[in-house]
Amino acid sequence: MSRKILEVRGLSRIHGKGCPLCTQHTGPEFDTNICPFCGSVVAAHDINFDLYRGEILGIIGESGSGKSSTVKMLYFDDAPTSGQAIFFDGAEQHDLFSLNAAQQRSMRNKRFGMVYQNPHLGLNFQISAGGNIAERLLMSDLKHYAEIRRRAGELLSRTEVSLARMDQNPKTFSGGMQQRVQIAKALATRPPLLFLDEVTTGLDLSVQAAILDLILEIQNELDTAMIVVTHDLGVIRLLAGRTLVMKHGRVIESGLTDQILEDPQHAYTQRLVASAL
Amino acid sequence: MNSNYELPLEDAGYSFGFLDEYAKKEVRRCILKAIAIPGYQTPYASREMPMGRGFGTGGLQITLSLIGVQDTLKVIDQGSDDSVNAVNLRQFVQLTCPGVDVTEKTEEASLLQSRHRIPEKPLTEAQILILQVPYPDALVVVEASEARRKIMHAEADYSRLLVKLYEDIVHFDEITISHRYPTRINGHYVIDPSPIPRWDVPKLHQSKALVLLGAGREKKIYAVPPYTLAEPLVFDDIAFRVEDFRDATGVRHACRCCGSTVSFLDEFSNDQGMVAYQCSDSAYCEEQQQTGSAA
Amino acid sequence: MTQAILTIEDYAKTFHLHERNKDIPSASGVSLSVYPGRLTALIGPTGAGKSSVLKGIYRTYLPSSGRILYRSKAGNVIDLAKAGEHQILELRKQEIGFVTQFLYCLPRKSAIDVVAEPLFARGVDSHEARGRAEKLLAQLAVPSHLWNVPPATFSGGEKQRVNLARGLIAQPRLLLLDEPTASLDPATTERVVEHIQSLKETGIAMLAIFHHPDLVRRLADEVVELSPPIAVTELSKD
Numbered sequence: 182m183s184r185k186i187l188e189v190r191g192l193s194r195i196h197g198k199g200c201p202l203c204t205q206h207t208g209p210e211f212d213t214n215i216c217p218f219c220g221s222v223v224a225a226h227d228i229n230f231d232l233y234r235g236e237i238l239g240i241i242g243e244s245g246s247g248k249s250s251t252v253k254m255l256y257f258d259d260a261p262t263s264g265q266a267i268f269f270d271g272a273e274q275h276d277l278f279s280l281n282a283a284q285q286r287s288m289r290n291k292r293f294g295m296v297y298q299n300p301h302l303g304l305n306f307q308i309s310a311g312g313n314i315a316e317r318l319l320m321s322d323l324k325h326y327a328e329i330r331r332r333a334g335e336l337l338s339r340t341e342v343s344l345a346r347m348d349q350n351p352k353t354f355s356g357g358m359q360q361r362v363q364i365a366k367a368l369a370t371r372p373p374l375l376f377l378d379e380v381t382t383g384l385d386l387s388v389q390a391a392i393l394d395l396i397l398e399i400q401n402e403l404d405t406a407m408i409v410v411t412h413d414l415g416v417i418r419l420l421a422g423r424t425l426v427m428k429h430g431r432v433i434e435s436g437l438t439d440q441i442l443e444d445p446q447h448a449y450t451q452r453l454v455a456s457a458l
Numbered sequence: 459m460n461s462n463y464e465l466p467l468e469d470a471g472y473s474f475g476f477l478d479e480y481a482k483k484e485v486r487r488c489i490l491k492a493i494a495i496p497g498y499q500t501p502y503a504s505r506e507m508p509m510g511r512g513f514g515t516g517g518l519q520i521t522l523s524l525i526g527v528q529d530t531l532k533v534i535d536q537g538s539d540d541s542v543n544a545v546n547l548r549q550f551v552q553l554t555c556p557g558v559d560v561t562e563k564t565e566e567a568s569l570l571q572s573r574h575r576i577p578e579k580p581l582t583e584a585q586i587l588i589l590q591v592p593y594p595d596a597l598v599v600v601e602a603s604e605a606r607r608k609i610m611h612a613e614a615d616y617s618r619l620l621v622k623l624y625e626d627i628v629h630f631d632e633i634t635i636s637h638r639y640p641t642r643i644n645g646h647y648v649i650d651p652s653p654i655p656r657w658d659v660p661k662l663h664q665s666k667a668l669v670l671l672g673a674g675r676e677k678k679i680y681a682v683p684p685y686t687l688a689e690p691l692v693f694d695d696i697a698f699r700v701e702d703f704r705d706a707t708g709v710r711h712a713c714r715c716c717g718s719t720v721s722f723l724d725e726f727s728n729d730q731g732m733v734a735y736q737c738s739d740s741a742y743c744e745e746q747q748q749t750g751s752a753a
Numbered sequence: 754m755t756q757a758i759l760t761i762e763d764y765a766k767t768f769h770l771h772e773r774n775k776d777i778p779s780a781s782g783v784s785l786s787v788y789p790g791r792l793t794a795l796i797g798p799t800g801a802g803k804s805s806v807l808k809g810i811y812r813t814y815l816p817s818s819g820r821i822l823y824r825s826k827a828g829n830v831i832d833l834a835k836a837g838e839h840q841i842l843e844l845r846k847q848e849i850g851f852v853t854q855f856l857y858c859l860p861r862k863s864a865i866d867v868v869a870e871p872l873f874a875r876g877v878d879s880h881e882a883r884g885r886a887e888k889l890l891a892q893l894a895v896p897s898h899l900w901n902v903p904p905a906t907f908s909g910g911e912k913q914r915v916n917l918a919r920g921l922i923a924q925p926r927l928l929l930l931d932e933p934t935a936s937l938d939p940a941t942t943e944r945v946v947e948h949i950q951s952l953k954e955t956g957i958a959m960l961a962i963f964h965h966p967d968l969v970r971r972l973a974d975e976v977v978e979l980s981p982p983i984a985v986t987e988l989s990k991d
Binding site for chain 3: 184231233236242387390391394401414418419422423435436437439442443446447448452455
């Protein structure tokens, strides 16, 4: 049996009207992702990769390199201009971008999880931390109150949020704790695929370490496949087995993470690694 | 309702029932659609009425579109036939629908227009209940965008309403919704059943009478057809409860007028400053007093 | 003699530095074999490319040329220089271990969990995995009061033993050792030597770099001497 869970082919996203020359005159060799002819932004072009069950794939690059755009498309936050992504879910196979809107939402709610850099995107600050998790569980058709409480409590203690705070509003929480609630929420439906977009950016170093630790433990426990987007080489080193390096909307290099860090091939990656603290 | 009816064009230029025939036809079409898709909020072209929106224009337009000379109408407001809103609407119908009978007795009416209550006396297959609705969409409390609400309805995605119930139980140990309890019709659409108390929600379930709900300001008509599932939104392990009107000792309050212990009670302070209870449904209360057989 | 588990044919590794437009050779012309239950030692002066060979096998470096033929447990011969990334990751998890000189681990994991991690990754029951980790830490003379402490604060020697334990615990078929005793005192070194000898008896194939010629003498069944590749070549700018 193949262990493949996601197959991405030719994924592209152009913001703007686009022209036939867009992709030929942008990219790392032109040092821009803005088309000089029509002004369109090539956010991502021809992204290809496979993700295996339980694997953590890192996507690294600077701001505007297209790493978040790639994840957004896969999580249906944005629609690609072209390309294909096949999601292998047990015996089923889904061509993600040919699903209708309702199917996409159902996929998003039940089979995928997302943790955003900004907790406001991932959490509802009108309701309690437990309510946020209840929302995910209710979306996946669990309607038993006591069971929802039990599962939410379990998830929060797993992500090291004190149960005493379960019924409090997450806007009163610290940044690190908000991220932990977000992770608990994303994991509520035990999704086989989890997206993490700069989840530790902006947190204290000690908090960062604890969150990374937690992510790795969870990946070990649940065998969740993850795509980790970051601009931090340290995050990649600790989490990802394989890494894609992106620049100006292109994947310029991909490989085993230790190989990317110790034997980078592309000039940009070499600069990136050399300039890391 | 009356195939032989002709427009009384000579009378001050108004049609029977105030609305012109085309307007009534449009409302009836929407009613048919609403019945065909139980619980679905059917948009319609709510007309300007000679009264402010929010005073029952939605219910009134349904009533006027359905009523014929052989009909008998009962209009109630919070269970009472005599409150201002009920009286005004009744007079308006009498004014614009010559020959229509009005009644206060629930069993005599063929059409009942009501604000915030369903009569205590069970309705029959021969009756139509029309409820006035201020806010038709149960999802409005959790989602501001109507476009997104429509998608949620289409997908029967009511998880966020349940989250609200969850939060209620977490913070207050019970569901605190007293009126407008979200109710799922025919296993799909969740409706706002208008501000009826929880007490009345079970009456919608497998109702013998057709229930039509009209929101004039929001321009929506929806229906609970006869013998249709109407299930309040609940968790699997927490049952839906109606008001029980028990005092601290667990004894149920009785109506101070008729002594009934099986009706929905209004609570108010009497002249001595004491809390008193009285049937909300005035017609029911009177009947109980006359027969002297309060159960 | 038994069939080799690993055969390297004419391995070379050259780094190309774009920034300076330079090629830096780190190893060239390396050929060797590693056998089950035997230890092959790499010797040679600093800069001869000993670590480069180990990293090439483990694919931390992308080999520039040559073949690295590995005979897997299933009996297939895989060219590690060209194998797919997922295949390499699977081999790292199941068959090939690498004890490097440095320990990278998450800051709040206890030493026991750091050591047991390769077993966790293989799905070994956590209780059993921790038991085996404790046993190994005891064998390598890591004081027991440190077992539940994250290794970040350990001394160089303690860290190295934790790292060693982590590499040894999963009992890979092929074990790559890069100066496993570099910062250990003589007594601990002795324990490591004993452990390596016992590993050989279980049939594990090893390719190792040692600091001391003495260790090579005592442990190596084969010795491969590397000489530094040709000096840096300046490329003309084009």
